[in-house]
Amino acid sequence: MLTSETRARDFPHLEGKAYLNTAAEGIPPLAVGEALQQYVNDKQLGMDGREPHFEQWNAACTLLGEMYGLSAEEVTICSCSSEAFNLAARAAGLEQGDEVIINDLDFPAGSTPWLHDDCPATVRVWRHRDWSLHVEDLVSLLGPRTRVVSTSLVSFFNGFMVPLEEMIEAIHQHSDAQVVLDVTQALGRIPLDLTQVDLVISSTHKWILSSHGGGLVGIPSRSADRWNVQAGGWFNLQDAFGSERFEQVVVKPGAAGFTVGMPNFPAVYAIRAGLAYIKDTGVEAIEAAARPQMEACLEGLTGLPVELISPRDPSRLAGILAFRHPDAEAIHQQLLEENIHVMAHAGRLRVAIHGYNTMEDVERLLAKLREVLA
Numbered sequence: 334m335l336t337s338e339t340r341a342r343d344f345p346h347l348e349g350k351a352y353l354n355t356a357a358e359g360i361p362p363l364a365v366g367e368a369l370q371q372y373v374n375d376k377q378l379g380m381d382g383r384e385p386h387f388e389q390w391n392a393a394c395t396l397l398g399e400m401y402g403l404s405a406e407e408v409t410i411c412s413c414s415s416e417a418f419n420l421a422a423r424a425a426g427l428e429q430g431d432e433v434i435i436n437d438l439d440f441p442a443g444s445t446p447w448l449h450d451d452c453p454a455t456v457r458v459w460r461h462r463d464w465s466l467h468v469e470d471l472v473s474l475l476g477p478r479t480r481v482v483s484t485s486l487v488s489f490f491n492g493f494m495v496p497l498e499e500m501i502e503a504i505h506q507h508s509d510a511q512v513v514l515d516v517t518q519a520l521g522r523i524p525l526d527l528t529q530v531d532l533v534i535s536s537t538h539k540w541i542l543s544s545h546g547g548g549l550v551g552i553p554s555r556s557a558d559r560w561n562v563q564a565g566g567w568f569n570l571q572d573a574f575g576s577e578r579f580e581q582v583v584v585k586p587g588a589a590g591f592t593v594g595m596p597n598f599p600a601v602y603a604i605r606a607g608l609a610y611i612k613d614t615g616v617e618a619i620e621a622a623a624r625p626q627m628e629a630c631l632e633g634l635t636g637l638p639v640e641l642i643s644p645r646d647p648s649r650l651a652g653i654l655a656f657r658h659p660d661a662e663a664i665h666q667q668l669l670e671e672n673i674h675v676m677a678h679a680g681r682l683r684v685a686i687h688g689y690n691t692m693e694d695v696e697r698l699l700a701k702l703r704e705v706l707a
Protein backbone atom coordinates (compact mmCIF):
# COMPACT_ATOMS: atom_id res chain seq x y z
CA MET A 334 0.00 0.00 0.00
CA LEU A 335 2.75 2.42 0.97
CA THR A 336 5.28 1.76 -1.81
CA SER A 337 4.80 1.97 -5.55
CA GLU A 338 5.31 -1.82 -5.76
CA THR A 339 2.72 -2.79 -3.14
CA ARG A 340 0.33 -0.13 -4.39
CA ALA A 341 0.49 -1.47 -7.95
CA ARG A 342 0.28 -5.07 -6.74
CA ASP A 343 -2.61 -4.66 -4.30
CA PHE A 344 -4.56 -1.79 -5.88
CA PRO A 345 -4.22 -2.19 -9.66
CA HIS A 346 -7.40 -0.12 -10.15
CA LEU A 347 -5.60 2.97 -8.85
CA GLU A 348 -3.32 3.05 -11.88
CA GLY A 349 -3.51 6.53 -13.45
CA LYS A 350 -6.15 7.70 -10.98
CA ALA A 351 -5.79 10.33 -8.27
CA TYR A 352 -8.33 8.73 -5.94
CA LEU A 353 -8.95 11.15 -3.09
CA ASN A 354 -12.37 9.93 -1.99
CA THR A 355 -11.81 7.20 0.61
CA ALA A 356 -14.08 9.08 3.05
CA ALA A 357 -16.91 7.98 0.73
CA GLU A 358 -15.65 4.63 -0.53
CA GLY A 359 -12.33 2.93 0.15
CA ILE A 360 -10.65 0.95 -2.63
CA PRO A 361 -10.31 -2.65 -1.44
CA PRO A 362 -7.01 -4.44 -1.99
CA LEU A 363 -7.21 -7.58 -4.11
CA ALA A 364 -7.12 -9.65 -0.91
CA VAL A 365 -10.62 -8.41 -0.06
CA GLY A 366 -11.93 -9.63 -3.42
CA GLU A 367 -10.30 -13.00 -2.76
CA ALA A 368 -11.99 -13.16 0.63
CA LEU A 369 -15.38 -12.53 -0.97
CA GLN A 370 -14.69 -15.34 -3.45
CA GLN A 371 -13.76 -17.56 -0.51
CA TYR A 372 -17.13 -16.79 1.04
CA VAL A 373 -18.86 -18.00 -2.12
CA ASN A 374 -16.74 -21.18 -2.13
CA ASP A 375 -17.54 -21.88 1.51
CA LYS A 376 -21.23 -21.15 0.96
CA GLN A 377 -21.30 -23.89 -1.68
CA LEU A 378 -20.74 -26.32 1.20
CA GLY A 379 -24.21 -25.59 2.57
CA MET A 380 -24.47 -26.16 6.29
CA ASP A 381 -20.86 -27.41 6.38
CA GLY A 382 -19.89 -23.90 5.31
CA ARG A 383 -20.82 -22.61 8.75
CA GLU A 384 -17.59 -23.89 10.18
CA PRO A 385 -15.38 -21.74 7.92
CA HIS A 386 -17.94 -18.91 8.21
CA PHE A 387 -17.53 -18.86 11.99
CA GLU A 388 -13.75 -19.18 11.70
CA GLN A 389 -13.82 -15.97 9.67
CA TRP A 390 -16.16 -14.42 12.23
CA ASN A 391 -13.79 -15.27 15.09
CA ALA A 392 -10.78 -13.98 13.16
CA ALA A 393 -12.61 -10.76 12.25
CA CYS A 394 -13.69 -10.16 15.87
CA THR A 395 -10.15 -10.80 17.14
CA LEU A 396 -8.72 -8.29 14.65
CA LEU A 397 -11.45 -5.79 15.41
CA GLY A 398 -10.80 -6.16 19.13
CA GLU A 399 -7.12 -5.38 18.52
CA MET A 400 -8.05 -2.30 16.50
CA TYR A 401 -10.45 -1.06 19.18
CA GLY A 402 -8.16 -2.03 22.07
CA LEU A 403 -10.77 -4.53 23.31
CA SER A 404 -11.09 -8.30 23.58
CA ALA A 405 -12.93 -10.34 20.91
CA GLU A 406 -15.80 -10.78 23.42
CA GLU A 407 -16.21 -7.02 23.73
CA VAL A 408 -16.84 -6.46 20.01
CA THR A 409 -19.36 -7.57 17.42
CA ILE A 410 -20.34 -6.95 13.82
CA CYS A 411 -23.81 -5.89 12.73
CA SER A 412 -24.89 -4.69 9.29
CA CYS A 413 -24.12 -0.97 9.18
CA SER A 414 -23.39 1.94 11.51
CA SER A 415 -26.96 3.16 11.31
CA GLU A 416 -28.23 -0.19 12.57
CA ALA A 417 -25.75 -0.03 15.45
CA PHE A 418 -26.84 3.49 16.40
CA ASN A 419 -30.55 2.63 16.22
CA LEU A 420 -29.95 -0.35 18.49
CA ALA A 421 -27.85 1.86 20.78
CA ALA A 422 -30.73 4.30 21.15
CA ARG A 423 -32.91 1.37 22.28
CA ALA A 424 -30.16 -0.08 24.45
CA ALA A 425 -29.31 3.01 26.47
CA GLY A 426 -32.37 2.65 28.74
CA LEU A 427 -33.24 6.32 28.38
CA GLU A 428 -36.11 7.87 30.31
CA GLN A 429 -38.08 11.07 30.23
CA GLY A 430 -35.88 13.88 31.51
CA ASP A 431 -32.66 12.27 30.32
CA GLU A 432 -30.50 14.19 27.88
CA VAL A 433 -28.43 13.13 24.88
CA ILE A 434 -25.85 15.40 23.25
CA ILE A 435 -25.15 15.23 19.51
CA ASN A 436 -23.32 17.77 17.34
CA ASP A 437 -23.79 19.61 14.08
CA LEU A 438 -20.66 18.26 12.38
CA ASP A 439 -21.85 14.69 12.70
CA PHE A 440 -23.14 12.22 10.13
CA PRO A 441 -26.91 11.53 10.37
CA ALA A 442 -26.37 7.87 11.31
CA GLY A 443 -25.01 8.86 14.73
CA SER A 444 -27.32 11.75 15.49
CA THR A 445 -30.80 10.93 14.15
CA PRO A 446 -31.70 7.77 16.13
CA TRP A 447 -31.87 9.88 19.31
CA LEU A 448 -34.29 12.32 17.66
CA HIS A 449 -37.07 9.80 17.09
CA ASP A 450 -40.36 10.24 18.91
CA ASP A 451 -39.96 6.94 20.74
CA CYS A 452 -36.65 8.08 22.23
CA PRO A 453 -37.74 9.68 25.52
CA ALA A 454 -34.60 11.75 26.00
CA THR A 455 -34.21 15.42 25.15
CA VAL A 456 -31.55 16.00 22.52
CA ARG A 457 -29.17 18.92 22.86
CA VAL A 458 -26.93 20.00 20.00
CA TRP A 459 -23.28 20.88 20.52
CA ARG A 460 -22.77 23.43 17.75
CA HIS A 461 -19.52 24.13 15.97
CA ARG A 462 -17.86 27.55 15.85
CA ASP A 463 -15.43 28.31 13.03
CA TRP A 464 -15.89 24.71 11.81
CA SER A 465 -14.51 23.28 15.07
CA LEU A 466 -16.23 21.83 18.13
CA HIS A 467 -15.00 23.49 21.33
CA VAL A 468 -15.00 21.51 24.56
CA GLU A 469 -16.03 24.59 26.58
CA ASP A 470 -19.25 24.70 24.53
CA LEU A 471 -19.89 21.04 25.35
CA VAL A 472 -19.34 21.74 29.05
CA SER A 473 -22.21 24.21 29.07
CA LEU A 474 -24.54 21.43 27.81
CA LEU A 475 -23.41 18.74 30.25
CA GLY A 476 -25.15 18.06 33.52
CA PRO A 477 -26.55 15.39 35.85
CA ARG A 478 -29.24 14.51 33.28
CA THR A 479 -26.80 13.87 30.42
CA ARG A 480 -26.87 10.15 29.70
CA VAL A 481 -25.12 9.96 26.33
CA VAL A 482 -22.70 12.09 24.35
CA SER A 483 -22.54 10.81 20.78
CA THR A 484 -20.01 12.11 18.27
CA SER A 485 -17.78 11.10 15.42
CA LEU A 486 -14.09 11.17 16.17
CA VAL A 487 -13.51 12.65 12.71
CA SER A 488 -16.30 14.61 11.05
CA PHE A 489 -17.44 13.28 7.66
CA PHE A 490 -18.35 16.88 6.82
CA ASN A 491 -15.09 18.76 7.22
CA GLY A 492 -12.57 16.34 8.79
CA PHE A 493 -12.51 18.04 12.20
CA MET A 494 -11.15 15.62 14.79
CA VAL A 495 -12.51 16.09 18.30
CA PRO A 496 -9.88 16.40 21.05
CA LEU A 497 -10.88 13.04 22.47
CA GLU A 498 -9.02 13.01 25.75
CA GLU A 499 -10.02 16.55 26.67
CA MET A 500 -13.63 15.89 25.65
CA ILE A 501 -13.93 12.71 27.70
CA GLU A 502 -12.32 14.34 30.72
CA ALA A 503 -14.93 17.12 30.55
CA ILE A 504 -17.76 14.60 30.16
CA HIS A 505 -16.61 12.64 33.21
CA GLN A 506 -16.14 15.81 35.24
CA HIS A 507 -19.62 17.16 34.57
CA SER A 508 -21.83 14.09 34.09
CA ASP A 509 -22.22 10.35 34.32
CA ALA A 510 -22.79 10.11 30.55
CA GLN A 511 -21.72 7.27 28.30
CA VAL A 512 -19.34 8.29 25.52
CA VAL A 513 -20.42 6.99 22.11
CA LEU A 514 -17.86 7.42 19.37
CA ASP A 515 -18.24 6.85 15.63
CA VAL A 516 -14.78 6.07 14.24
CA THR A 517 -15.89 5.45 10.65
CA GLN A 518 -13.68 8.26 9.34
CA ALA A 519 -10.68 7.32 11.47
CA LEU A 520 -10.41 3.53 11.79
CA GLY A 521 -7.57 2.25 9.61
CA ARG A 522 -6.28 5.76 8.97
CA ILE A 523 -4.93 7.03 12.30
CA PRO A 524 -3.78 5.32 15.51
CA LEU A 525 -6.59 5.22 18.07
CA ASP A 526 -6.71 5.17 21.84
CA LEU A 527 -10.30 4.28 22.70
CA THR A 528 -9.67 3.26 26.31
CA GLN A 529 -12.18 5.72 27.77
CA VAL A 530 -14.92 5.26 25.18
CA ASP A 531 -18.05 3.32 26.21
CA LEU A 532 -19.45 2.43 22.79
CA VAL A 533 -17.45 2.49 19.56
CA ILE A 534 -19.10 2.16 16.15
CA SER A 535 -17.70 2.10 12.62
CA SER A 536 -18.79 1.45 9.07
CA THR A 537 -16.66 -0.90 6.99
CA HIS A 538 -16.51 0.43 3.42
CA LYS A 539 -14.15 3.36 3.89
CA TRP A 540 -10.69 3.50 5.50
CA ILE A 541 -10.49 -0.19 6.46
CA LEU A 542 -10.80 -0.96 2.74
CA SER A 543 -13.51 -3.53 3.20
CA SER A 544 -16.97 -4.11 1.72
CA HIS A 545 -20.35 -2.62 2.55
CA GLY A 546 -22.62 -4.41 4.98
CA GLY A 547 -20.76 -4.13 8.25
CA GLY A 548 -21.22 -2.17 11.47
CA LEU A 549 -18.34 -2.64 13.88
CA VAL A 550 -19.42 -2.36 17.53
CA GLY A 551 -17.20 -2.30 20.59
CA ILE A 552 -18.26 -2.00 24.24
CA PRO A 553 -15.70 -2.51 27.03
CA SER A 554 -16.93 -4.95 29.67
CA ARG A 555 -17.01 -2.13 32.28
CA SER A 556 -19.83 -0.49 30.24
CA ALA A 557 -21.66 -3.65 29.11
CA ASP A 558 -24.44 -3.33 31.69
CA ARG A 559 -25.28 0.15 30.41
CA TRP A 560 -26.14 -1.20 26.93
CA ASN A 561 -28.96 -3.75 26.84
CA VAL A 562 -30.36 -3.91 23.33
CA GLN A 563 -34.15 -4.03 23.44
CA ALA A 564 -34.60 -5.99 20.22
CA GLY A 565 -35.74 -9.44 19.30
CA GLY A 566 -33.74 -11.85 17.19
CA TRP A 567 -31.81 -14.99 18.15
CA PHE A 568 -28.09 -14.51 17.70
CA ASN A 569 -28.29 -11.72 20.30
CA LEU A 570 -30.25 -13.74 22.89
CA GLN A 571 -28.99 -15.53 25.97
CA ASP A 572 -31.03 -18.66 25.26
CA ALA A 573 -32.84 -18.27 21.94
CA PHE A 574 -34.18 -21.83 21.80
CA GLY A 575 -34.82 -22.47 25.49
CA SER A 576 -38.17 -23.62 26.88
CA GLU A 577 -39.03 -20.08 28.08
CA ARG A 578 -38.67 -18.56 24.64
CA PHE A 579 -42.36 -17.72 24.21
CA GLU A 580 -42.56 -16.12 27.64
CA GLN A 581 -39.53 -13.84 27.84
CA VAL A 582 -36.62 -12.43 25.93
CA VAL A 583 -33.21 -11.99 27.53
CA VAL A 584 -30.61 -10.25 25.39
CA LYS A 585 -26.86 -10.70 25.87
CA PRO A 586 -25.49 -7.55 27.50
CA GLY A 587 -23.04 -5.23 25.78
CA ALA A 588 -21.70 -5.64 22.27
CA ALA A 589 -23.07 -9.18 21.76
CA GLY A 590 -26.62 -7.78 21.84
CA PHE A 591 -25.99 -5.78 18.65
CA THR A 592 -25.86 -8.72 16.22
CA VAL A 593 -29.49 -9.71 16.20
CA GLY A 594 -29.54 -12.44 13.54
CA MET A 595 -27.19 -14.47 11.41
CA PRO A 596 -24.06 -12.40 10.77
CA ASN A 597 -23.65 -10.88 7.32
CA PHE A 598 -20.95 -13.39 6.40
CA PRO A 599 -19.91 -11.96 3.01
CA ALA A 600 -19.11 -8.70 4.80
CA VAL A 601 -17.44 -10.59 7.64
CA TYR A 602 -15.01 -12.26 5.21
CA ALA A 603 -14.26 -8.90 3.63
CA ILE A 604 -13.86 -7.19 7.03
CA ARG A 605 -11.42 -9.88 8.17
CA ALA A 606 -9.36 -9.38 5.01
CA GLY A 607 -9.52 -5.56 5.17
CA LEU A 608 -8.53 -5.42 8.84
CA ALA A 609 -5.72 -7.93 8.26
CA TYR A 610 -4.44 -5.80 5.39
CA ILE A 611 -4.48 -2.64 7.52
CA LYS A 612 -2.80 -4.47 10.41
CA ASP A 613 -0.04 -5.83 8.16
CA THR A 614 0.54 -2.39 6.68
CA GLY A 615 0.43 -0.75 10.12
CA VAL A 616 -1.78 2.20 11.05
CA GLU A 617 1.22 4.17 12.33
CA ALA A 618 2.96 3.65 8.99
CA ILE A 619 -0.18 4.75 7.11
CA GLU A 620 -0.40 7.91 9.20
CA ALA A 621 3.33 8.63 8.78
CA ALA A 622 3.02 8.24 4.99
CA ALA A 623 -0.19 10.25 4.59
CA ARG A 624 0.50 13.07 7.07
CA PRO A 625 2.91 15.04 4.81
CA GLN A 626 0.37 14.79 1.98
CA MET A 627 -2.37 16.13 4.25
CA GLU A 628 -0.19 19.04 5.31
CA ALA A 629 0.80 19.82 1.71
CA CYS A 630 -2.84 19.69 0.66
CA LEU A 631 -3.91 21.93 3.55
CA GLU A 632 -1.22 24.45 2.69
CA GLY A 633 -2.10 24.33 -1.01
CA LEU A 634 -5.81 24.86 -0.36
CA THR A 635 -5.11 27.73 2.03
CA GLY A 636 -3.52 29.63 -0.85
CA LEU A 637 -6.49 29.16 -3.20
CA PRO A 638 -9.61 31.32 -3.58
CA VAL A 639 -11.86 28.78 -1.84
CA GLU A 640 -13.57 28.78 1.55
CA LEU A 641 -11.70 26.23 3.60
CA ILE A 642 -14.16 24.68 6.07
CA SER A 643 -11.66 22.38 7.78
CA PRO A 644 -9.62 23.43 10.79
CA ARG A 645 -6.28 24.99 9.83
CA ASP A 646 -4.54 23.27 12.72
CA PRO A 647 -3.19 19.99 11.26
CA SER A 648 -3.33 18.33 14.69
CA ARG A 649 -7.14 18.54 14.49
CA LEU A 650 -7.19 16.65 11.19
CA ALA A 651 -6.93 12.98 10.26
CA GLY A 652 -7.46 12.21 6.55
CA ILE A 653 -10.17 14.64 5.41
CA LEU A 654 -10.14 18.23 4.15
CA ALA A 655 -13.11 20.18 2.80
CA PHE A 656 -13.75 23.48 1.10
CA ARG A 657 -16.59 25.37 -0.49
CA HIS A 658 -16.85 27.31 -3.72
CA PRO A 659 -19.92 28.64 -5.56
CA ASP A 660 -18.90 26.57 -8.62
CA ALA A 661 -18.18 23.40 -6.65
CA GLU A 662 -20.16 21.16 -9.01
CA ALA A 663 -18.40 22.46 -12.15
CA ILE A 664 -15.01 22.16 -10.46
CA HIS A 665 -15.85 18.60 -9.50
CA GLN A 666 -16.63 17.78 -13.14
CA GLN A 667 -13.37 19.33 -14.33
CA LEU A 668 -11.42 17.28 -11.79
CA LEU A 669 -13.18 14.10 -12.91
CA GLU A 670 -12.20 14.80 -16.51
CA GLU A 671 -8.58 14.58 -15.32
CA ASN A 672 -9.28 11.35 -13.41
CA ILE A 673 -9.04 13.18 -10.07
CA HIS A 674 -11.69 11.89 -7.67
CA VAL A 675 -12.97 13.90 -4.71
CA MET A 676 -16.41 14.12 -3.12
CA ALA A 677 -18.87 16.84 -4.14
CA HIS A 678 -21.84 17.16 -1.85
CA ALA A 679 -23.99 19.96 -0.47
CA GLY A 680 -21.89 22.71 -2.07
CA ARG A 681 -18.63 21.46 -0.67
CA LEU A 682 -15.73 19.49 -2.07
CA ARG A 683 -14.08 16.94 0.21
CA VAL A 684 -10.61 15.51 -0.20
CA ALA A 685 -9.62 12.29 1.57
CA ILE A 686 -6.04 11.04 1.76
CA HIS A 687 -5.19 7.44 2.66
CA GLY A 688 -2.05 5.31 2.65
CA TYR A 689 -2.40 4.42 -1.02
CA ASN A 690 -2.31 8.07 -2.04
CA THR A 691 0.88 9.76 -3.14
CA MET A 692 2.23 13.29 -3.10
CA GLU A 693 1.71 13.20 -6.85
CA ASP A 694 -2.05 12.75 -6.30
CA VAL A 695 -2.09 15.87 -4.11
CA GLU A 696 0.01 17.84 -6.60
CA ARG A 697 -2.31 16.82 -9.44
CA LEU A 698 -5.31 18.00 -7.45
CA LEU A 699 -3.75 21.32 -6.48
CA ALA A 700 -2.43 22.00 -10.00
CA LYS A 701 -5.88 21.41 -11.52
CA LEU A 702 -7.57 23.53 -8.87
CA ARG A 703 -5.12 26.37 -9.52
CA GLU A 704 -5.91 26.12 -13.21
CA VAL A 705 -9.71 26.08 -12.91
CA LEU A 706 -9.78 28.79 -10.23
CA ALA A 707 -7.38 31.13 -12.08
Ligand SMILES: Cc1ncc(COP(=O)(O)O)c(C=O)c1O
Nearest residue numbers: 413414415440442485489517536
Ligand atom coordinates in the same frame (compact mmCIF):
# COMPACT_ATOMS: atom_id res chain seq x y z
C1 LIG B 1 -19.15 9.17 10.34
C2 LIG B 1 -20.00 8.24 9.52
N1 LIG B 1 -20.74 7.32 10.15
C3 LIG B 1 -21.50 6.46 9.45
C4 LIG B 1 -21.53 6.49 8.07
C5 LIG B 1 -22.34 5.52 7.30
O1 LIG B 1 -23.23 4.78 8.04
P1 LIG B 1 -23.78 3.40 7.53
O2 LIG B 1 -22.73 2.38 7.83
O3 LIG B 1 -25.01 3.19 8.31
O4 LIG B 1 -24.06 3.55 6.06
C6 LIG B 1 -20.77 7.44 7.40
C7 LIG B 1 -20.84 7.53 5.92
O5 LIG B 1 -20.42 8.43 5.28
C8 LIG B 1 -19.98 8.32 8.14
O6 LIG B 1 -19.23 9.24 7.54
